[in-house]
Amino acid sequence: MAKNFGDMSGLMKQAQKMQADLKRLQDDLKDRVIEGKAGGEAVVAYANGAQEILQIKIDPKVVDPDDVEDLEDLVVAAVRSALEAAKAMADEETGRITGGLNI
Numbered sequence: 001m002a003k004n005f006g007d008m009s010g011l012m013k014q015a016q017k018m019q020a021d022l023k024r025l026q027d028d029l030k031d032r033v034i035e036g037k038a039g040g041e042a043v044v045a046y047a048n049g050a051q052e053i054l055q056i057k058i059d060p061k062v063v064d065p066d067d068v069e070d071l072e073d074l075v076v077a078a079v080r081s082a083l084e085a086a087k088a089m090a091d092e093e094t095g096r097i098t099g100g101l102n103i
Contacts, residue, residue, distance in 0.1 A: 021097045026050070029090055036081025038074040045078035047086040049093075053079060 029049025036045045042062040046055040056078065062071060 018097060022094065025093055025097060029093065032089065034082055034085040034089060036078045036083070036085055038077035038081065043071075043074040043078040045075070045082040047079075047082035049086055049090050051083050051086045051090070053082065 030052075032049040033054065034047050034049070036047065037043070038045075039062060042059045044057045045053060046057075047053050056075060058071070058075070062074065064071070
């Protein structure tokens with residue numbers, strides 16, 4: 001019976017370490033910047049690993065007052081690309097800590 005408590009204690013320590021590692025990773029991901037592009041590099045969106053949009057750059061050559069819809073589409077595509085890349089990065093890094101467990 002005492003052996004079971006030892007196993008439980010080890011599991012608790014592992015869980016606490018994993019939790020601390022995940023917290024450090026979350027903090028680290030906020031500092032990592034990923035970019036998503038659309039229209040070549042006409043629109044570039046920058047996101048961090050916490051999937052927050054930080055900045056959007058638009059090439060002045062694609063700004064056409066008579067065709068705002070195309071620019072809007074490019075912005076959405078760039079933001080989507082940046083967020084997908086940020087999520088993929090976060091998932092990969094989290095998987096390294098959790099061993100693939102979906103936590």
